[in-house]
Amino acid sequence: MAGPTAYFDPARTPELDAATRDLVERRARAMGSAYRLFYGHPLQLVRGAGTRVWDADGREYLDAYNNVPSVGHSHPRVADAIARQAATLTTHTRYLAEPTVAYAEDLLSTLPPHIDNVMFTCTGSEANDLALKVAKIATGGTGIIVTENAYHGVTTEIAAISPSLGGPESLAPWVRTVPVEGDLGVSVRGAIAELQAAGIRPAALIVDTIFASDGAWPEVEGFADAVTAVHEAGGLFIADEVQPGFGRLGRGMWGFDRYRLAPDIVTVGKPMGNGHPIAAMMARHELVDAFNERSRYFNTFGGSSVSIAAAQATLDVLRDEKLIDNARDVGAYLLTGLTSTGLFEEVRGVGLFLGARLESEQRALATVNALRERGVLVATSGPANDTLKIRPPLPFSRADADRLMTELVALG
Template identity: 45%
Template sequence: MAASSATAFMINGFDPTTADRLTQDEQNLIARRRKLLGPSYKLFYEHPVHVVRAEGVWLYDPEGNAFLDVYNNVPSVGHCHPRVVDAIAKQSKVLNTHTRYLHEDILKYSEDLLATYPDEISNVMYTCTGSEAVDLALRIARYYTGGTGIIVTANAYHGLTTAVAEISPSMGPNVPIGQHVYVVEAPDDYRGNGEDIGEVFAQRVEDAIKKMTRHGIKFAAFIADGIFSTDGILTDPPGFLKKTADVVQAAGGLYIADEVQPGFGRTGTHWWGFQRHGIVPDLVVMGKPMGNGMPIAGVAAKPEVLESFGNDIRYFNTFGANTVSIAAAQAVLDVIKDEDLMANSVKIGDYMVDGMKKLQQKYEHVGDVRGAGLFLAMEFVTDRTSKKPDAKLSLNVVNGLREKRILISAASPSGNVLKIRPPLPFTAEHADVFLSGLDEVLAANS
């Protein structure tokens, strides 16, 4: 099979068969990567980006050229934030160990973290990655309910472990969906024809529960991130997931909120994406934005959901909540509060949406603009009547921006939606650079 086919299921993936168009140094690096890391490791963009350092919202190549980062959510408070770097350095000089010893810092952080949650959620368990956190949440849900059936959306991505890959349809046809995993169409209000998307989506989930029950499968859990980031960044209207949560919990299943991408203040109005919808999930999974890229993630839980699992099953993760990662996580939480980054997410997110909507009026192939805080989307269509996805234009824009040293990517099953999620300290000046570049690229593709 041609190497280019391997990129078919990764939006914005580099095609290694085109490497001869790059500089000799870039070709050498790519060849070494493939030889040493194997073919699974993919690169972004038609012209991959070589980065050697980062600061704030900027990435730098070996020549010192600055690339505006409008994509990376993992360094949530900005690349190499001085307070996070300092916390890591100081703690690494003192102690780095696991959770089987008494230590104050994990308790202080857990108290501060859980204070951002509804009162009903008062326990937290730690892992190293979001994939591990989702894997653990699935184990808890199945143990608590005695069921095995899981419901996900049609282009969901939740992680890379064996169990979690089985609930991640976006990974493509070579990664089988689990036999007890039921897939429902995502809640796309842009194509909703005026329907109550909350009612429609809740009915889809209810129908899936009935179908799995009819096949002798006991329902265990529904899992989604509250902005459906890989399904196309489906943010509106706030509150539409409340009816789905009611359906899930009434059927005896658990609602698992995947907050790896929408969490830690990214939506601006709330700490957590599920709060935009007025729901209290049973389990919440968090990922590496927790530590600004350090290996720390976790599962927050209602204590009654965790009790039997915790009493009956010994769980341990050597590096989960190690003292250095906890120090990083504490610094991230403190920075979000002290620098008022949630308010900034609302302010700059609204500013960017306003600018993108002006471009929507200017360019007819921009079908929709939407977002929540600093997680934004611009959707391209061949025409606004049919709303047929225009993936070619989307990738042209992504790669056109890359040539202007502005980094974003794309999402949705068709890849026709710009995925825009800059670090939280983004400013209006940064937004203007992005909007100006986007205008120029759209003009060149009109």
């Protein structure tokens, strides 16, 4: 079975209790073998609120992992906005809609002024796929540079630039990878030289600005020089903000802000609609114009009336409840606390996106499963799968942080 061993092993299905075994077997028959389940014992969740979720037996869990419900599970303002719009009208972007235009303007107002066009999609994978199309048409190049364990999505094009999915052998011949450790500028210049030596013109450097799949790296040396290098080679800088964006890092809305960088294209996804499927690509209008001369774009559900209602409510809650400030304050508290436990080889991160590295993959996986049994949900990350990924909903409180740390210390 391809993928991290944090997934449930289907060979262990006979060991499950009768009810769970029946559901797992039905799922496998109906949905096939390509899907994965978390944890040594699969978890059936039936309800959520804020930073808590409940399983089918009524047991409560602290969610320290899921960034999709960014303003909290089942936030009443978001749920109400979705229900009201679904009861009024559901249509797409080929009809005029004032709320869609208003949201586009609102979202763009959070970005640098040169990012002045937005194109809506359903998923971050689609947003990144569209970004690559725009970059390749605008630059005339095809070469893409990514980090060594990057994940940018699951479309055919984007899976081909996501080494964390299938390893280096799964990458397209027009892709080069660079390490996160060391000087990123030097590595990117080397990758550009490799592409050019192979007769491949660079189109873009695409980077998840918290380097999530590489293990969460809040400070990467030479990032600005890497962007300069790709611009000098005629390529673009695409900031993949699907995971770090919308205030998760506690310092402004976007991960690239922390480096004072000016991306050419920005992509967003998962947290945008608090669980409702909406995502987007934002870019300089001249790039969109160049794309429009050679192609066209439409997405039936990207930017639908209901999706926009969810996204606007999520953005409003993010501001009104000061969740970016909360991510900054609670994240700093958690970073200090995790470091002081002495349990980890290293703790990295900023805001509410932390990576706590243990001595081995085996220890990390054991910790994830032990925490699940103690009612706390986390996952693993990094090339060696030895890093706890802590990425909770943004209302995560100091009390939540204390509970997480108490359970970790109890495990020893």
